[in-house]
Amino acid sequence: MESENKYLQAFKEWYDSLKVVKANKGPANGTLAASLVVLDRLKANYSLDLSEQVAPRGTQIKGASGGKVAEILKSFGELRPFSKEGGRTNRGGLSEVKSMLDALGEMELDRLSIEERNSSLHAFQSFIVDRIKDYHNRQKIKFSFDPKLTTWQMIAQLLETAKEEGKAGPVAQHLVGAKLQLRFPDIAIQNESAFTADQQTKRQGDFFVGNTVFHVTVAPMQGVFQKCQENLADGLKVYLLVPDSKLAGARQVAEEFAGKQIAVESLESFISQNLEEASVFTADRLAAKLSALLQIYNLRVDDVETDKSLMIELPSNLT
Known part of the structure; x- marks a missing residue:
């Protein structure tokens, strides 16, 4: 439990380093969406090589779509629409996903068992989903x-x-x-x-x-x-x-x-x-x-x- 908290704290530090979009009072929606997709893929194939996370042309996150993001959010009980593009076209998304992969590398999650590592990745996704809920719950x-x-x-x-x-x-x-x-x-x-x-x-x-x-x-x-x-x-x-x-x-x-x-x-x-x-x-x-x-x-x-x-x-x- 202590190690999980340590990893989550490190992940929060990565999140806090992201550029704040004034209208969101937080990171760009595309960044959060792309991060959810990449974290999901890492559960099956834990590769921190950015080239394996991008589409063939190297300008978009592989597999990112509004449907995929909605599927992940639904698994956490969040049904409200969030990002139609799923972070696929977010201009700053690649650099921010890279910084996330770098942060994961510093955590040395590859030393953990698959079960332990996926538990941490799930916790990271849950943290992002909570931030998306905050986004939806902002005042009019x-x-x-x-x-x-x-x-x-x-x-x-x-x-x-x-x-x-x-x-x-x-x-x-x-x-x-x-x-x-x-x-x-x-x-x-x-x-x-x-x-x-x-x-x-x-x-x-x-x-x-x-x-x-x-x-x-x-x-x-x-x-x-x-x-x-x-x-x-x-x-x-x-x-x-x-x-x-x-x-x-x-x-x-x-x-x-x-x-x-x-x-x-x-x-x-x-x-x-x-x-x-x-x-x-x-x-x-x-x-x-x-x-x-x-x-x-x-x-x-x-x-x-x-x-x-x-x-x-x-x-x-x-x-």
């Missing part, structure tokens, strides 16, 4: 409804809270999707994970309504302006939605790229516009509209995101 984003504030100000505060928690990008995207769905209930508004690249789905932007494409970003870089140019070349109208703090700069760059053809608006204005008008400028009706917006947001997040802490907790005066 807080939203404060203050009828004395404008809708613009409340949305701005919500986006700032998301930024502080490292969730600004996903929250912005899903708020825009919710706003479009609320505004156009008879139109199917696409809903993709905020972590899905446009190239993977061949989509023209984050949202497409009529002949207009919407790009949502909290950090407008050259790539998004190039996408806007491509949209314009395809005969589409283009909206670029950015934080109010980035609005002036984004408009300047957009004009350099495409004259005045790109409509650059602040996220705060776009999300909040029409809500007060639709509520006839009354507090009760505004509360109902905001509640509807955030409920749609939560449904959209729940449908496509494994990270449920992206959901927004509605305050008691808004429910």
Whole structure:
């Protein structure tokens, strides 16, 4: 028992050395998923050679998939979806798996019997599963409804809270999707994970309504302006939605790229516009509209995101 505790402590030290992802308040999901898969394989074939843990091209963890990770988690009683890719495409995963293999090498588990070694590997997996449970159990984003504030100000505060928690990008995207769905209930508004690249789905932007494409970003870089140019070349109208703090700069760059053809608006204005008008400028009706917006947001997040802490907790005066 004492030796098992020693090994587990060494494993925890490896875990604590991993780079912390702000939005997760812990390591990248892909790293945890890949580690579970590798630890599982080590039970059958205890080789700490990294080359035996990667796929033929040497860029991905062998056997890592969402299905495999789900299978391992299920064996520990954890049924919630975690990582769709199973750590297969995590860019930092290889180096972090290598550091785990190095840590295992320092423990000299190869000196143990197979039964003893597998018991330790199982304990390491259990530790990771507990961290995944912590990930799932994180609190939702807080939203404060203050009828004395404008809708613009409340949305701005919500986006700032998301930024502080490292969730600004996903929250912005899903708020825009919710706003479009609320505004156009008879139109199917696409809903993709905020972590899905446009190239993977061949989509023209984050949202497409009529002949207009919407790009949502909290950090407008050259790539998004190039996408806007491509949209314009395809005969589409283009909206670029950015934080109010980035609005002036984004408009300047957009004009350099495409004259005045790109409509650059602040996220705060776009999300909040029409809500007060639709509520006839009354507090009760505004509360109902905001509640509807955030409920749609939560449904959209729940449908496509494994990270449920992206959901927004509605305050008691808004429910």
